[in-house]
Amino acid sequence: MKIKRILNHNAIVVKDQNEEKILLGAGIAFDKKKNDIVDPSKIEKTFVRKDTPDYKQFEEILETLPEDHIQISEQIISHAEKELNIKINERIHVAFSDHLSFAIERLSNGMVIKNPLLNEIKVLYPKEFQIGLWARTLIKDKLGIHIPDDEIGNIAMHIHTARNNAGDMTQTLDITTMIRDIIEIIEIQLSINIVEDTISYERLVTHLRFAIQHIKAGESIYELDAEMIDIIKEKFKDAFLCALSIGTFVKKAYGFEFPEKELCYIAMHIQRFYQRSVAR
Structure with missing residues (x-):
């Protein structure tokens, strides 16, 4: 294969059997120029x-991006593929290379990165978050920059999106x-404070993700008979009213509807938090 264009020291464009390819490898373009033969061991x-x-x-x-940022990004992606076996x-x-480079630039300039979804990300995407923690060590070793948990959450989101072929972020x-x-x-309507680092919180968040994904896909999740629905409505009145408020909000803000039986399951999760709050 001959080099068609050099993008940086670690990336080149080649022509291979009428196909154009980008090849990455540490030092693959070192001391090379256009039309030179590629060293296969560098790919x-x-x-x-x-x-x-x-x-x-x-x-x-x-x-255009700093080469060390690209190398780190590719190392993180390779590590994610290995850890997730995909x-x-x-x-x-x-998307990830661009995001990571910008994040490193901001942190280098003393800017603060905030992620309001951090607690949910930790629960929803634990494997991806662990990969983010690995990335933090890598970036610290390579660049001397500390990556805060908020940015680790962003890394986890990028990996999850790509892992599940979820289109874009x-x-x-x-x-x-x-x-x-x-x-x-839930917190506002019932005047309670939900503690994130609890099993109940993890169960609620995991259940909501599962429910949202299946409802969006048009799939039925649970079966509850009419008698059980009536019992939940009567026994957990405040929790069910809160679930109804959630259903109204989701329909208005996101354009899809929780069926009544799903609202009942959500009400049961809400009741756990409500009971503990009242008992204090």
């Missing part, structure tokens, strides 16, 4: 040209933000 990752915006954006990122959606190479953010909104409604 670590290969990306075949596709007529998509992502491919062109990846080229631009490789040419091939992550290629779109992450564009919008869908992942929608679900996580919706859960944060629901928890705020």
